[in-house]
Amino acid sequence: MADRTxxxxxxxxxxxxxxxxxxxxxxxxxxxxxYHLVIHVCIFNSQNQLLVQQRQPFKEGWxxxxxxxxxxxxxxxxxxxxxxxxxxxxxxxxxxxxxDTRPNFTINFAHGFDDYYIxxxxxxxxxxxxxxxxxQAVRWVGKEEALQMKEQGTMIPYWFLDKLFDxxxxxxxxxxx
Numbered sequence: 640m641a642d643r644t645x646x647x648x649x650x651x652x653x654x655x656x657x658x659x660x661x662x663x664x665x666x667x668x669x670x671x672x673x674y675h676l677v678i679h680v681c682i683f684n685s686q687n688q689l690l691v692q693q694r695q696p697f698k699e700g701w702x703x704x705x706x707x708x709x710x711x712x713x714x715x716x717x718x719x720x721x722x723x724x725x726x727x728x729x730x731x732x733x734x735x736x737x738x739d740t741r742p743n744f745t746i747n748f749a750h751g752f753d754d755y756y757i758x759x760x761x762x763x764x765x766x767x768x769x770x771x772x773x774x775q776a777v778r779w780v781g782k783e784e785a786l787q788m789k790e791q792g793t794m795i796p797y798w799f800l801d802k803l804f805d806x807x808x809x810x811x812x813x814x815x816x
Contacts, residue, residue: 648714685759688779731769
């Protein structure tokens with residue numbers, strides 16, 4: 640399969656999150672004042688366990704590390720929920736309708752906005768189809784195990800990882816049928 644980064648285009652935004660009408664090719668350097676949209680989806684089950692994925696060893700950035708359920712950049716023409724739906728389907732084969740769902744929170748970073756969706760859903764791991772280019776494994780982890788993995792250096796060190804478990808079910812997390 641060809642490297643999708645070669646032809647991946649993102650919409651560019653102002654600092655106020657307004658589209659500029661310009662696009663950016665993934666992998667090119669971003670200029671000051673250019674921003675793009677990233678999403679992460681965190682799926683929890685009824686036991687307050689987070690569905691995590693292990694990145695492939697050959698994946699650039701955080702190789703072999705465990706990560707939240709899915710994440711990635713919005714492609715040109717996509718809004719936040721469309722990017723979340725696409726990433727869920729591409730990375731783990733889960734098709735969800737998020738058209739009535741807003742992100743629970745956004746973290747701003749140097750060149751963009753990162754929307755986080757906290758969803759509640761029972762997911763049968765045996766029914767998932769993992770994207771070979773991105774994901775090598777998935778599993779459920781509780782808060783203590785996730786924090787242990789972070790401490791051991793096997794989980795991406797999100798500074799707010801413990802808070803994800805604490806706010807699940809609060810502040811508008813979404814139960815998705």
